[in-house]
Amino acid sequence: MKKLISTGALALAATPALAHHPLAGMEMTTFAHGLLSGVGHPVLGFDHLFFVVAVGLVAAFTGHLRTAPLAYLGAMAAGVLFTVAGVALPLAEAVIAVSLLALGAVALSGRKVSHGAALALFAGFGLFHGAAFGGAMASAEAGATMVVLPGYLLGLVAVQYLIALAAGALALRVADNAAAMQPRLAGALVAGMGLFLTLETVEGATLTALGWG
Numbered sequence: 001m002k003k004l005i006s007t008g009a010l011a012l013a014a015t016p017a018l019a020h021h022p023l024a025g026m027e028m029t030t031f032a033h034g035l036l037s038g039v040g041h042p043v044l045g046f047d048h049l050f051f052v053v054a055v056g057l058v059a060a061f062t063g064h065l066r067t068a069p070l071a072y073l074g075a076m077a078a079g080v081l082f083t084v085a086g087v088a089l090p091l092a093e094a095v096i097a098v099s100l101l102a103l104g105a106v107a108l109s110g111r112k113v114s115h116g117a118a119l120a121l122f123a124g125f126g127l128f129h130g131a132a133f134g135g136a137m138a139s140a141e142a143g144a145t146m147v148v149l150p151g152y153l154l155g156l157v158a159v160q161y162l163i164a165l166a167a168g169a170l171a172l173r174v175a176d177n178a179a180a181m182q183p184r185l186a187g188a189l190v191a192g193m194g195l196f197l198t199l200e201t202v203e204g205a206t207l208t209a210l211g212w213g
Helices: 002-018 031-044 046-060 069-084 092-109 115-139 145-174 181-209
Strands: none
Touching (some): 031 115, 046 115, 069 115, 069 145, 145 181
């Protein structure tokens, strides 16, 4: 347990420097640049990574592991396109924090959610995760967006689908149902991260409102 906590602390410490710079801040000009950035962002950003793992966990016990995550991926891609088009979603970071708390709580509860409810959760929160991912396109060279964007979306969709499938498959391998201890512990970890981020967001907003931010 101590080793797990230490590892988590190190990951949290490293995240701010890496989460949004899979290409070390290099300007994106090619399809390959977009692809590499798309693959790197969900892996280096622990908030997105933990959410995708939770998507896999919840999807596994709906009986639709292969298809349910597609609701998240479709909405996520739409969120990216909204940001690229200049449409800003309000409170995106706060919603992302709540998404971890909500989906982690679902897994922690040990209750099997319906397929429809899972799709609604995945799609609703996916839109905001996509909006955050869309911010990376600001580093695309002017005029190169239409070259970089397809690679970026492909990378985002491919790596997150594989992560969700792997997480769900592992959950089904070690547990017979959603009420088993292993998926519930994983849900507790995701919910804990969500609670941490939510409190951090509230603290930041409070300090800003008081003029101390």
